[in-house]
Amino acid sequence: MENNLLITTSTSLEGYKVKKQLGLVRGVTVRSRSALGNMAGNFMSIFGGKSEIYTELCENTREEALQLMITHAKQMGANAIISMRYDANEVMQGMTEVLAYGTAVVVERAE
Secondary structure, three states, X not given: OOOOOEEOOOOOOOOEEXXXXXXXXXXXXXXXXXXXXXHXXXXXXXXXXXOHHHHHHHHHHHHHHHHHHHXXXXXXXXXXXXXXXXXXXXXXXXXXXXXXXXXXXXXXXXX
């Protein structure tokens, strides 16, 4: 756990005890789809099925928000994040904000 951060959507980590709550941490990113990506996505929607272009965009955007949140937590001295969530909102047409957030904590193994 020295360089790694434990992250859970739960309010606790099994086998660990929260020693200190450091507060809210978040990572925010805003992404837009390119005109070319929109054309390819629209073309794929004609045939139905999974849209690889939009799936990859969403996954990359969530990962970026997650990494920003992790950086924020480490700067605060956390070794874990509990109650982690994602949120997404359309800022304007074709531009989406993705927020990763949770509670930064210091944990230690339970005895």
